[in-house]
Amino acid sequence: MILIGELSLWVALLMAAWSMTVSYAGGASRRLDLVDSGVRGLYATFAMVLLASIGLWTALLSRDFSLEYVAGHISASMPSAYVFTAFWSGQAGSMLFWALILSMYGTIAIATSRARNQELVPWATGTLSAILLFFIATTVFKANPFIRLPFTPLDGRGMNPQLQNPGMAFHPPNLYLGYVATAIPFAFAIAALFAKRLDAEWLGVVRRWALLSWFFLTIGIVLGMWWAYVELGWGGYWAWDPVENSSFLPWLTTTAFLHSIMIQEKRGMLRKWNVVLVVVSFLLAIFGTFITRSGVIESVHSFAQSPVGPWFATFFVLSTGISIYLVGIRLRDLEAKAELESMVSREAAFLYNNLVLCGIAFAVLWGTVFPLLSEWAGKSKITVGPPFFNAVNIPLGLLLLALTGIGPLIAWRKASVSNLRRQFAMPAWTGVAVGVALFAAGMRNVSALIAYVLCGFVAGTIIQEFYKGIRARQAIHGESVITGFVHLVARNRRRYGGYIVHAGIVMLFAAFAGLAFRSEHDISLKAGESFTTNDPYGHSWRFVSQGVSFYNRVDRDVVAVGLEAFRDGKRLGIITSEKRQYVDAQRNPLFNPITEVGIRTTSKLDTYIVLAGIRDREVAELRVTFNPLVVWVWAGGVLMVIGGVIVMWPQAERRRQQGGYAAVMPPAQPADELPVPV
Amino acid sequence: MKPRTKFLIGGGLVLGLAGYLMASSIKETGVYYLTPGELATKIQADPTFANSGVKVGARVVPGSIRRDPGGKQYSFQVTDGSKTMPVVYRGIAPDTFTDSVDVVVAGRMGTDGTFHATELLAKCASRYENAPDKYKETPGYKAGARRA
Numbered sequence: 001m002i003l004i005g006e007l008s009l010w011v012a013l014l015m016a017a018w019s020m021t022v023s024y025a026g027g028a029s030r031r032l033d034l035v036d037s038g039v040r041g042l043y044a045t046f047a048m049v050l051l052a053s054i055g056l057w058t059a060l061l062s063r064d065f066s067l068e069y070v071a072g073h074i075s076a077s078m079p080s081a082y083v084f085t086a087f088w089s090g091q092a093g094s095m096l097f098w099a100l101i102l103s104m105y106g107t108i109a110i111a112t113s114r115a116r117n118q119e120l121v122p123w124a125t126g127t128l129s130a131i132l133l134f135f136i137a138t139t140v141f142k143a144n145p146f147i148r149l150p151f152t153p154l155d156g157r158g159m160n161p162q163l164q165n166p167g168m169a170f171h172p173p174n175l176y177l178g179y180v181a182t183a184i185p186f187a188f189a190i191a192a193l194f195a196k197r198l199d200a201e202w203l204g205v206v207r208r209w210a211l212l213s214w215f216f217l218t219i220g221i222v223l224g225m226w227w228a229y230v231e232l233g234w235g236g237y238w239a240w241d242p243v244e245n246s247s248f249l250p251w252l253t254t255t256a257f258l259h260s261i262m263i264q265e266k267r268g269m270l271r272k273w274n275v276v277l278v279v280v281s282f283l284l285a286i287f288g289t290f291i292t293r294s295g296v297i298e299s300v301h302s303f304a305q306s307p308v309g310p311w312f313a314t315f316f317v318l319s320t321g322i323s324i325y326l327v328g329i330r331l332r333d334l335e336a337k338a339e340l341e342s343m344v345s346r347e348a349a350f351l352y353n354n355l356v357l358c359g360i361a362f363a364v365l366w367g368t369v370f371p372l373l374s375e376w377a378g379k380s381k382i383t384v385g386p387p388f389f390n391a392v393n394i395p396l397g398l399l400l401l402a403l404t405g406i407g408p409l410i411a412w413r414k415a416s417v418s419n420l421r422r423q424f425a426m427p428a429w430t431g432v433a434v435g436v437a438l439f440a441a442g443m444r445n446v447s448a449l450i451a452y453v454l455c456g457f458v459a460g461t462i463i464q465e466f467y468k469g470i471r472a473r474q475a476i477h478g479e480s481v482i483t484g485f486v487h488l489v490a491r492n493r494r495r496y497g498g499y500i501v502h503a504g505i506v507m508l509f510a511a512f513a514g515l516a517f518r519s520e521h522d523i524s525l526k527a528g529e530s531f532t533t534n535d536p537y538g539h540s541w542r543f544v545s546q547g548v549s550f551y552n553r554v555d556r557d558v559v560a561v562g563l564e565a566f567r568d569g570k571r572l573g574i575i576t577s578e579k580r581q582y583v584d585a586q587r588n589p590l591f592n593p594i595t596e597v598g599i600r601t602t603s604k605l606d607t608y609i610v611l612a613g614i615r616d617r618e619v620a621e622l623r624v625t626f627n628p629l630v631v632w633v634w635a636g637g638v639l640m641v642i643g644g645v646i647v648m649w650p651q652a653e654r655r656r657q658q659g660g661y662a663a664v665m666p667p668a669q670p671a672d673e674l675p676v677p678v
Numbered sequence: 679m680k681p682r683t684k685f686l687i688g689g690g691l692v693l694g695l696a697g698y699l700m701a702s703s704i705k706e707t708g709v710y711y712l713t714p715g716e717l718a719t720k721i722q723a724d725p726t727f728a729n730s731g732v733k734v735g736a737r738v739v740p741g742s743i744r745r746d747p748g749g750k751q752y753s754f755q756v757t758d759g760s761k762t763m764p765v766v767y768r769g770i771a772p773d774t775f776t777d778s779v780d781v782v783v784a785g786r787m788g789t790d791g792t793f794h795a796t797e798l799l800a801k802c803a804s805r806y807e808n809a810p811d812k813y814k815e816t817p818g819y820k821a822g823a824r825r826a
Contacts, residue, residue: 233773234772339681339682340681340682340685341681342681343681343684343685343688348681348685348688351685351689352688352689352692355689355692355693356692359692359693359696360696362696363696363699363700366700367700367704370704370708371711374708380710380711380712380716380720381710381711381712382704382708382709382710382711383708383709383710383711383733384703384704384707384708384709385707385709387703387706387707388700388703388704388707388708391699391702391703391706391707392696392699392700392703395695395699396695396696396699399692522750522769522770524750579773592773592774592776593773594773595773610770612750612770612771613750613770613771621750621770623770
């Protein structure tokens, strides 16, 4: 099976090359037989890559340590679940995994849109095969997981215990699923440009896949944050590290696209912009992979600095060049079909939303590559850190939050004064009330106050929308609140799913603003000694050390310290934090010692205790951090994912017309004939 | 005024705000990222440079890490191959901070020629992946790989 897998990879390489060549030839010459052959080539590539992947999984699960990849990433004693996930834990495997997802996505996308988008299929197939060809070629020639060692070791190196965590098992595949999904909209955008079919037909496919990409990127990013928070022990979940930023960038541009596409659907505007966003999202995904894999930018995440860097750089430059050229020659076909009519309209709000999202993306990109740019500019390398990203992104983020409330409620084309008053009076008062209450409670941090006022405002708009919708259903259909709610969401998935995503965003912002009040204490305690301090809410906390304990488990040596926690004199229980040294069968240390953080979570506050070290075998050195509202980051993430599922859930064809937004683009018509939705 | 023009003015303001924030905060928060050799050269050319905060990326000299028995202070040496520099760090060291790892220290060069770090980041070549090829040539790597 392993040998079959290795050979399949080579066959896949040929198949991808074949599919690319005949698809483009078929597109250019309009010969259907060539197009069909190209499509079959893509399907065959998927089959071959799947075989290769099964081959690698077989090698891993049978623990065949004669393969360098297997020996390097797993050990005989590792649980099979993590052996399975070791597939994508290393460079070579993740390249193959990328090819697997891409060929699977490509097959699904082409198979499902073949009937509807005949003109686009050859070009889209060709482009997908070209991308696949790149990934398979890189896997075969530069990062081949089937390379054998000159000898067979008795056991493998195993996986870093920090990675043996459910969060880490699911974080990378979700990010890959998201990253790779940007390739489908890209391929269809390129196809639309090639075929000069720039009206409605490419948008339906593109929107679905962009949504899928957004969905998986969201899951991947939130899981990564959660893993960093519970596993790494530095007290936070986001550090503006280049690797984190590179997953955030395509998320930002995809989010921008999912909003701006509504403007194109409704008003025929932003046609150039949407093509550019689709292309840029894909390029950012490739660029992100390049900077994380090539090591050109310093990151605390250390992936292998491997020879795939130059390949990615070349591929990135090529794709960028071709995209710019294609957009350039089609500029005239992408003219807008309507003009902006008023600054006080949904179009304008969405335009600003796009501007801010792209502004954030640009700032993040700039900060990420600044060390390189400053070096190229002939000066010394200059780095920027979290202070830079916070200074730029807090104001822009607040602007975005305000638009999250305004955009969905303001009228299309030109909002009247009565529209504004009807839609925004209640939410605005909600925001003001939140602000006054927090100020009265003693909050003086300006950014945080603004953030909470805006959170109140946006939450007000969302609640009002649900309230109005349910009331309407009660009046018309006589439904109960719960039935009304269910039907409301089910009949208008795109609109109300979107609101649920926005509710998640509000939670995230509320949690981020809580970071302004986090506090940290470095303390040293012997058994029986105690430490007293106040949390950000003004409660008094006392921590009493239970002393240091040392013990050994089968696979690790542990040092643990328990702190008995009291809040305002009331005993809450013991919070334990550990240092673990994982060991092999001969009790030789494996990897570095790792920290097991003690976390006590409530809806208001996380008490986060890290054991930094032990002195004289009895004094525990600890860092106690009060992290307000962290749990709302995870809750917001879950809500966004739920909203995403609702939006993506397929609707029956007949219902499509009455959805919140027309899911099928109406034929181009003069702007003044378009129905104006309320 | 046409709405389009108004929008462009508004858009210009948003982008201007973003640009201003970026430019000003790069000036305020950007720090030099140097190797020990580059830092020494810069200080030799301009002694006042020692007062500005910098980041230094280098590798920990094996066996040089001393932990102060009285507190959370570490003293160790880092090198870029040509120049070796003593470092003092107060605070919690990351799990990955051991001999021969690449570290980034942020802080200031003291008058005594010791680098006073306020921040210590360590990256371990074998943290998520096998050591990259270039480290395979360094002495000691092979022995380490065999043990692991």
